[in-house]
Amino acid sequence: MADIVLDGVSRVFGHGDKRFVALDKVSYTVADNEFVAVVGPSGCGKTTCMRMAAGLEFPTSGTCKVGGKIVDRPGPDRAVVFQQFALFPWKTVQQNIDFGLRSLNVPRSEAGDRIAASIKLMGLEGYEAAYPHQLSGGMQQRVAIARAYVLNPQVLLMDEPFGALDAQTRTVMQEELLRVGRINPRTVMFITHAVEEAVYLADRVIVMTRRPGRIKETIDVKPVRLAEKWDNYERIEDVMDLESFVHLRTRIWRLLREQHDPADH
Template structure:
């Protein structure tokens, strides 16, 4: 497998009430170029920490995180990061928010406009390009945040529960929107979620993590065709994989003691 993102025996700890909390304990994982991988697990299993290290926002205590075989040493334009919070500038329009990163990169005006309009079109916000965030629904704000990430043309999208605050219908609609955009652009996606159905519906592989300490419990292949549809979501095959992931998340055994 040609790995786009690699985690090599990654360990990350944090001080907690005079003790040490192990967020990640020897995590190794390879994500292929253009692969869509979701990560699911109980609270405290290190999902967001894993993504933050791929983004260059945190460093491992030991082990390595690599993108294209190069150790991650900080944030970079090759990786777009999307969080649950929309983080839009309220005084800027949709277009101005989307082109913000391109302005920072001193992209020429004509090219900046072309890439901004393309990204806005991909997420279906062309009719709202001149609207301020306060006039948008929650789902539209998140689509704006996704367009902003796409505009800088990253090779990797790192998404930390981007749909977690949305209502169920909007969440399903944005899942389909995201998969439609991914099928056109074919980025490598690492997507964190608490929702088992979402994890299965989006991904080609689901990484199930366990807590105390944070570690990979199982990696489950999702052998369902793209494009994903409502029929697939309601199929026995989807239900079987969903139940397998659910059982892996919520019926985990305690970690064995580490060797001295």
């Protein structure tokens, strides 16, 4: 079991006049092998939730548990894919993917097989000896995802992983992620501000409000996906044309619009 449980999690920054509540008693669960997308306006604390599951930040109050254990540090059982890729520029593609395995003391022969498999899975064959700066953004993010998958983590935490990519590359990456997820299902917490991406990828979408960050609503996508047989369509644009998809997308859009602060404009 590798579920993520946020229980009454709050995060407060600063104190006195400058005190502001980033997260206010947020509770939600990502079930084992479930893909949950968290959407919300910027500053709603969605990334903070993910960083807490990763062990890179800690709640001011409440608890964050992964697999039943309170998260107290980062670790390879909860692989993170960062928005800015965070590859090691001085390591080749192969070395970047291998780095985590070395610290896990995986036997070399097994490591070789696992690296080869994840390189194949992410379509990186032929780029093993390239350095990150020689690759496009899309390819770099493939390496980052391969680096996460090779660890065979129970939990994948993705922080707007496709946010820095151009529209075409993003579409390809979304399709790839769905394909890889079918081969290798994992518990995924996927942070994004792109509504279509969330509906397309996730079993469930959590919509958050801004300042203080709270859960506005949770939308079940999976039943619709199964009932309307989205999986029969290979391309993202075909799914996006379906009435059921448009309906869900519009619903989430409305939820986000409702909390739009007119004082911002």
